[in-house]
Amino acid sequence: MKAVICEAYGPPSELKVAEMTPAPLAPDCVRVRVAAAGINFPDTLIIKGGYQLRPDFPFAPGFEVAGSIVECGADVRDLAPGDYVVGLTAAGYGGFAEYADVRAAEAVRVPDSIDEITAAAIYTAYGTAYHALVQRGGVKAGDWVVVLGATGGVGLAAVDIASALGAKVVAVGSSEEKLALASKAGASATLVYREGQLSADVRAATGGAADICIDLVGGSAFTEMTRAMAWEGRLLVIGFTSGEIPSLAVNLLLLKGFSAVGVYWGRFAERDPEGNARNFAHLWELLASRQIAPHIHRVLPMERAAEALDELLARKVAGKLVLAPFGT
Numbered sequence: 381m382k383a384v385i386c387e388a389y390g391p392p393s394e395l396k397v398a399e400m401t402p403a404p405l406a407p408d409c410v411r412v413r414v415a416a417a418g419i420n421f422p423d424t425l426i427i428k429g430g431y432q433l434r435p436d437f438p439f440a441p442g443f444e445v446a447g448s449i450v451e452c453g454a455d456v457r458d459l460a461p462g463d464y465v466v467g468l469t470a471a472g473y474g475g476f477a478e479y480a481d482v483r484a485a486e487a488v489r490v491p492d493s494i495d496e497i498t499a500a501a502i503y504t505a506y507g508t509a510y511h512a513l514v515q516r517g518g519v520k521a522g523d524w525v526v527v528l529g530a531t532g533g534v535g536l537a538a539v540d541i542a543s544a545l546g547a548k549v550v551a552v553g554s555s556e557e558k559l560a561l562a563s564k565a566g567a568s569a570t571l572v573y574r575e576g577q578l579s580a581d582v583r584a585a586t587g588g589a590a591d592i593c594i595d596l597v598g599g600s601a602f603t604e605m606t607r608a609m610a611w612e613g614r615l616l617v618i619g620f621t622s623g624e625i626p627s628l629a630v631n632l633l634l635l636k637g638f639s640a641v642g643v644y645w646g647r648f649a650e651r652d653p654e655g656n657a658r659n660f661a662h663l664w665e666l667l668a669s670r671q672i673a674p675h676i677h678r679v680l681p682m683e684r685a686a687e688a689l690d691e692l693l694a695r696k697v698a699g700k701l702v703l704a705p706f707g708t
């Protein structure tokens with residue numbers, strides 16, 4: 381099969397397109413003909429050796445795929461060739477290829493009314509944001525939700541979902557231009573991040589404090605938000621796109637009565653695939669009723685994966701980048 385290959389750790393420009401022999405299909409997996417693959421920040425890390433997974437060379441990056449099943453492992457009972465699914469690759473990489481393997485228990489069926497590009501654009505970003513807001517954040521209608529990093533894939537998804545669920549959203553980003561997308565997704569207010577001013581800006585925008593904060597940024601923004609959380613608020617830790625993992629002054633948890641909560645959607649989907657499937661059943665309903673609408677920044681053919689990863693690294697992406705099959 382054709383794949384985007386990483387032969388040594390390095391920048392995206394060192395990736396190449398080549399033939400690769402698929403590994404044997406595991407008994408609990410299905411093989412998917414990849415019709416779309418999502419681009420995600422960890423894809424930029426794994427090719428540089430900066431991710432927790434360090435596969436043997438050569439390997440194909442990419443872990444989020446949508447498409448039709450072409451083969452089922454010996455132990456698979458609930459899926460069949462021809463079924464349309466979206467999911468994470470079983471290995472945690474290998475998605476930038478013509479075929480990819482997904483654990484059957486974690487594959488999520490997609491309604492035929494939803495095209496593959498949209499399915500790939502939604503899966504990781506909206507799966508993460510929904511799990512964060514609902515299972516980890518307990519979001520309610522009327523809550524003030526602050527989203528740090530509101531113009532990326534997960535950030536925009538959080539704005540979109542929180543708004544659809546009746547929350548009031550303050551979107552925080554790097555520029556007014558990018559934040560226009562957050563306004564379109566339903567944000568009640570937008571803030572261009574000003575270091576040292578975030579706590580005061582959030583308190584002014586909410587008229588008090590944040591019931592929930594979705595933090596994709598880390599660094600100083602996280603530290604500033606610890607002083608802008610409401611009593612019994614939930615500060616949800618998802619990622620560290622700033623490159624800095626912050627420390628928490630735990631005395632603030634005591635004094636302000638809020639919780640710092642970790643969000644690891646991939647592990648949730650692995651440990652509770654039925655719960656993840658229920659989340660997506662609701663997301664498909666919200667999509668069908670047009671209460672949510674993913675913003676797809678750009679669609680590129682698979683052979684231009686390096687270009688897409690470079691664009692993500694340069695912080696030029698608002699929303700989601702998706703790869704289409706080779707030659708499209």
